[in-house]
Amino acid sequence: MTAQIRRPTAFSRRTALKAGAAAAASLAAVPLAACGIGGSGTGAQHRFRLAETHPENYPTTLGDKRFADLVRERSGGRIDIQVYAGGRLGEESDIIEQVQLGVIEMTRVSSAPMAEFAGPMGLFGLPFIFDDADHMWRFLDAEDGGRKLLGELDRAGFKGLCYFDPGARSFYTTDRVITTPEDVRGLKFRVQQAAVIMDFISALGGSPTPMNYGEVYSSLQSGLLDGAENNAPSYFSASHYEVAPNFTLDEHMRVAEILIVNRSVWEDLPTEDQNLLQQAAFDAVPYQRKKWNEQVDADMQKLREAGVTITRVDDIAPWRSATKSVIDKYGEQYAEYLDRIAALRRSDRP
Ligand code: GTR
Numbered sequence: 001m002t003a004q005i006r007r008p009t010a011f012s013r014r015t016a017l018k019a020g021a022a023a024a025a026s027l028a029a030v031p032l033a034a035c036g037i038g039g040s041g042t043g044a045q046h047r048f049r050l051a052e053t054h055p056e057n058y059p060t061t062l063g064d065k066r067f068a069d070l071v072r073e074r075s076g077g078r079i080d081i082q083v084y085a086g087g088r089l090g091e092e093s094d095i096i097e098q099v100q101l102g103v104i105e106m107t108r109v110s111s112a113p114m115a116e117f118a119g120p121m122g123l124f125g126l127p128f129i130f131d132d133a134d135h136m137w138r139f140l141d142a143e144d145g146g147r148k149l150l151g152e153l154d155r156a157g158f159k160g161l162c163y164f165d166p167g168a169r170s171f172y173t174t175d176r177v178i179t180t181p182e183d184v185r186g187l188k189f190r191v192q193q194a195a196v197i198m199d200f201i202s203a204l205g206g207s208p209t210p211m212n213y214g215e216v217y218s219s220l221q222s223g224l225l226d227g228a229e230n231n232a233p234s235y236f237s238a239s240h241y242e243v244a245p246n247f248t249l250d251e252h253m254r255v256a257e258i259l260i261v262n263r264s265v266w267e268d269l270p271t272e273d274q275n276l277l278q279q280a281a282f283d284a285v286p287y288q289r290k291k292w293n294e295q296v297d298a299d300m301q302k303l304r305e306a307g308v309t310i311t312r313v314d315d316i317a318p319w320r321s322a323t324k325s326v327i328d329k330y331g332e333q334y335a336e337y338l339d340r341i342a343a344l345r346r347s348d349r350p
Contacts, residue, residue, distance in 0.1 A: 044080035046273075048105040048265070051089040051098075053213060058237055059295045060257055061085045063164045063288030064108050067259065070280035079273065081106065091212040093193055100157045102262040108164065111256045112192035118156040120149055123334045124166075124255045125196030127323045128316055129341055133165065136254045137289075138344040145340040150258070159266035161259040161281035165292040167231035168251035172240060174220055174227060178248040179311055181322035187226035190216050192255070196330060200252070203323045213238070220244045233292070236299040241308050250313040252323075 050068065052061050061083065068081035089095060089104060093113050098104040100117065115122035123129075130136040140146035140163045150160030171178050171189070178184060185205035191197045193210045201208035209225060213234075219225045220243040227244055229252070235241055259281055266274065303310065313319065331338060 043077055045078045046269075047080045047082070048261075049089070050081050050083045050106040050108065051095045051104050052083055052085045052108050053087045053092055053095075054085060054234075055237055056085045058085070059233060059288055059291040060108050060164050062291045063284050064259070066287045067161075067281050067284040070283055071277060074276055074280060075273070079276070087214060091214055093212070096260075099260060099262050102264055104262075105265045106259070106261045108257060108259050110166065110192060111258055112194040112197060114153070114258065114260075115194045115196065118153050118158070120152040120334070120337070121258075122194060122196045122330070123149065123337050125192075125194045125200065125253060126330060126334065126338075127200050127252045127326055128320050129327075129338065130254045131345060133168075133254070135341075135345060136256070137165075139337075139341050140256060142340060142344065145337065145344070146256070149337060153258075153260060154263065157263045159261040159263055161261060161278060162285055164257035164259065164285065164288045166255050166257045167233065167292060167296055168249075169229050169231055169253045169255060170250050171229045171248045171252075172227055172235055172244045173246045173248075174223070174225070174244045175246075176226070177246045177309055177311060178227075178250075179313075181319050188224070190219065190225050190228040196326065197253075199326050199329060200323055203325050216240060217243060231296070232299045232303065233295045236303060241303055241306060245307065246309045246311070247303065248311040248313060250316065250319055252319065 050064050052058075052064050054061050064083045064085075068083055071079050071081055090098070092109055093116070095104060095107050096109055096113060096117055099107050111121040111124045115125060130139070138145075142148075146163060150163070153160040171184070173187065176183060176187065181204050184201070186207075188207045188209055189201050190211045191201055191208045192213075198208040198210065209219075211219060211225075216225070216228050217238060217240055220228065220240060228240060230238075230240070232247075235247065241247065261277070269277070300310075327338075
């Protein structure tokens with residue numbers, strides 16, 4: 001596989017300055033928090049920050065907190081991980097750079113923007129590769145599948161600890177109700193910063209606009225965008241439904257969520273502590289998945305109550321064929337993992 005990896009040295013001056021400024025700001029706001037090793041009033045030997053873009057009670061944040069609690073408990077308070085939710089430490093792409101630099105030690109992030117740093121992660125931006133959540137989890141849990149893919153982050157300056165459930169991403173629009181792939185034609189859609197996803201929108205005849213998550217609401221409201229795409233909990237919690245009230249459940253992607261640590265921070269930890277962190281991350285996953293499923297149900301209910309037009313897509317075959325050019329373009333690059341995904345498909349599925 002040709003892996004396109006962004007090296008820790010490949011930063012622009014602007015980025016380095018921005019990261020430095022953000023680091024200074026967050027250090028000022030949170031004294032002692034980024035010290036790594038060292039004493040503190042709480043007796044912690046290691047204090048790490050974990051950046052999270054979603055609000056406090058969002059299922060990925062709850063997964064982060066479960067991970068932090070398990071680490072605190074099992075280390076007897078020696079390792080203290082503080083979760084900074086609600087995007088308080090910055091937007092995702094900047095956070096990834098800061099974790100790569102070691103300015104922030106950890107983050108939970110979507111694999112889509114990670115693809116710019118570690119090419120193999122672009123796999124999850126390929127459309128319609130998983131039949132359902134179970135299929136995705138069979139892949140994510142496989143040693144020669146998702147686990148191996150997490151290992152590809154090593155070379156990009158990270159340690160990938162585990163995956164969290166990302167649900168499925170679907171389209172939502174301000175005006176036009178999307179029922180067929182042709183309806184996407186001519187519309188301007190916000191996408192995560194990932195080339196694969198831009199190609200997906202282009203394949204449908206739409207116009208892809210990469211943009212930070214935090215800017216999507218106002219851009220939908222002002223008419224700069226005709227739509228965006230995300231899972232139900234993001235659509236609801238970011239209030240995008242208020243300005244784009246047509247939700248079409250085509251479930252085009254399952255873009256895995258991942259928990260990552262700066263590579264040097266990881267390597268500086270003794271093996272026992274690495275094992276402790278790794279196990280705590282794995283043990284947080286079932287809890288996060290449970291919270292995820294509950295949240296999807298609750299949010300779909302709230303979306304219905306809010307009067308959102310919800311359109312179910314029963315037959316994804318026309319969607320698959322309309323976006324086949326994306327699989328053709330990237331198929332070779334991701335062949336190893338696509339083969340694994342195909343092998344894990346239930347035989348009774350089309
Ligand atoms: C969410 C994901 C976030 C962020 C967001 C986005 O589903 O959990 O980490 O990537 O989508 O679209 O920017």
